[in-house]
Amino acid sequence: MSALQAPRPPQLERKSSEVSEGFSLCETLYKRRNGLGKHADQNWVPRCFTFHTSILCYYDEEFFEDADPSRPRGRIDLARDETKASFVDVQKQGAPTKFLVVLQIFVLGGIERKWKMCANSKNQQQRWFEALKQYDGQPDVDVGQQILDALSIGNGGSQTPRNRAKTNAFNKTFRTLRKNSNAFTLGLNQGSQNDEEEQQHKKTPAMLFLAFNLTIIVARVGDNTFFWMSVVLVNMLLCKALKTSWRKEVKAVIEEEEDEPGLEDIPQNKTVPAAGTMPRAKPKQGSDLEEFLKAPNQGFLSATGCKELAKNLSCFEKLPHSYWNGDGTIFNVRMGPNYKRTGLKKPSKMSLYDLYAVDFVRTEERMKESRDVFQPPDIPGITDVPTGHSYIPPMMIITASMPVNEPSLFNSTDDGPSFNVVFYFVISDATRAALKDMASASPALKLFGEWCRRAENEPQFRGRFKCMCILDEIEKLGLPTPIPGYNGKPVLINKSGAFFRRKNYIEQTINVHLFAYIAKKALYSIQPKFPKMVLNVGFNIEGKEDDELPECMLGVGKLFHLDPGSAPDDLGLD
Structure with a gap:
């Protein structure tokens, strides 16, 4: 951290206040630069801020005695603008301190800009937040x-x-x-x-x-x-x-x-049963698992069959374009204490949810939600048994939509022809048992419970959802040099994600159309190699503080030789 970004001593924090009679607040804060300046190496600069009645100003100068009060660099009348103030006590990358205050300004009820300010202490952060917060909401005067x-x-x-x-x-x-x-x-x-x-x-x-x-x-x-x-x-x-x-x-x-006469009506089927578009790999021939699944009412889509499959993660024979339960312990996740300093990662414990099934379809528009096409699974013995916590569901669905066509650098879109992968996960017996005593549950399970509770209404917390992928024997695939370096690395699903809460499940969607151009280009370039790949796709929630660590995988699916050409495309979403 440079000397410019170092937290200011308390005596300098008070200096402007002593020479600024008539202001409610007059202090030096760090402000994040806007426009092209936010991409500079030093994008946080010390500014003198003043606040009087409902007028918030800041100046080019660091101290008020050096500034011309009639010429502020920026000025907002909070009584005439729709605003919302918030604060965060987390060290953001590049920020000089962790005492962040954010003022959102809305124009015409939708267009948004932000002033981001870093205080030098917790007390200073609280002062400014309380002063700005009282003006949250619609303006007090007529906009015209x-x-x-x-x-x-x-x-x-x-x-x-x-x-x-x-x-x-x-x-x-x-x-x-x-x-x-x-x-x-x-x-x-x-x-x-x-x-x-x-x-x-x-x-x-x-x-x-x-x-x-x-x-x-x-x-x-x-x-x-x-x-x-x-x-x-x-x-x-x-x-x-x-x-x-x-x-x-x-x-x-x-x-x-x-509607022209003589045209044949094509039925729009949007009630396709789940788990009908992609086969599960076969259990090993002659194994106990194979015999178990042959028994009446114990198929792989039953509650008992699903639980038995979760105990046999390596008991399979590969089939082209098929799937199996993944092993969460092959993923390295964050470990505490003090992860921010140590950066320590170790293998995860067993996943909190077991894989139930996978669907894979091609559509002319991305799937906004799985139930637009598929019937959500109804699994007696699982989906009809409450977990004891209203926010934590017995089933979790994760839908990812990837572009079919080559991405364009100059014509980006959030929709279009898509390959859609739908993972259905059901709560494991171990997780259900741990939920009976939440006080002694693991930090990862407590964090997941918080995510389930807050993700629907808090985009920032929802953005902690992570997707990870490990390719088996990646060295044999001949992939371009940068790609193997990202094997097993997590991707935060922030603006590209959406959350839905339904009767007995929650769904998180991932819109790859919204990924950066380079990421989409890389995915498109390796599509021809999908039939040669074995992908382990896993999901978890990002832990930050010591009481949220170690992390644990939520669910993992293993995809064998995924063939985009085998994806059905006549399910009525076109």
Whole structure:
């Protein structure tokens, strides 16, 4: 850590406060640079921050006595903006301290920017968080009035009766435009609801009319700067409106073609039984496991069969394009204490969940959720037996969607033709027994319980979900040089993940379409080698503090010679 980033002594933390009478707070904090500056080597710089009533400012200078109070580098009126304050006591990479305060600023109810500040002590962090937190939520003043107040600066800051009339008209127009803008966003996020799409389509002419009038009003009452700002804003809204309208027209044409007489109706089957698209490898011939699975009601999809398979991780004969239960102990996971200093990793204990089945399909659009295509498994003796903890389910489903086509560097998308792998995991007997006394349960099980409870509503905590893959005999596959170095390395599923809580299971999805271009390119380049590979795919939750370590694998599946050409693609999602 450089001298610039070193935590400041307490006496320097107080210095600005002593010369800044009239401010609620006036102190030196570290601020993370925005724009291209955030990619610099030293992207945290000390700034003087002031806070009075609802006005938050910061200056280029480090101390208030060196700054010009009339020329802040940044200024926010929290009473006029929708904001949310939060704090974190975790050392972020590159941050000078662990006392982070984040202020999120929302524009038009959706567009977001952030001010990230690092305090020099826990007490200083608490002071600033409490001061900013009281203004969380919607602004206290009318948004239209706020913009007109800014426009009036160029006209001497006063409003005549004529200007007040313009203000009222502008407010009405702006509120309607904002409402329609939010409605468009909602319609895009819930595109599967046809009635809402129809309403958005009908509102497009109104959006165009309101946007045009907004531009005229701003041009009339404002200066050139605010006029061009309004042009940019209006064009953004118009593009969104026209895009929605275009999608609606295309959909209408497609539906009209599908309804033409004489065309054969293709049944849309979205109730395919789980575990029907990929076979399980065979148990070793003549083994006790083979005899066990032949008995009535003891097949590999039964509760008893599933539990027996989990005890025989090496009792298989490979089949092309098949799967088997994976061994969690081959994965190295984080160990405590003080992992941040030691970086120690050792083999995991046995997985918390056992593999039940795997599905593998190709679709023209990625699977948003497994139940869009497959019936969730109903396993008497497992899924109908509560775990004793409302947030921890007896079954966990993990769905990963990988692009079929070669990724483009300049035309990235979050959807498209996909290979979808669905893992079904069921709770192990050992985990179910440990849940009876959560106080003495392992740190990994307690962490998983917290993740199940918080992942649905806390994206940051949900982002602790990790995916890991180990290729057997990787040296024989002839893969490009960088790829073998990542064998067994974890990947955090953050923005590319989604979480669903259902009746007797939870589902975590992984959208590989959202991965970085280089990662997608690497996956695409090795697709032809999939039929030669044996993949061990595992999942766990990232442990950070000592009371969350050691980690333990949640579930592991072993995939033999996965053949993309064998993936069915007629399951009704196209």
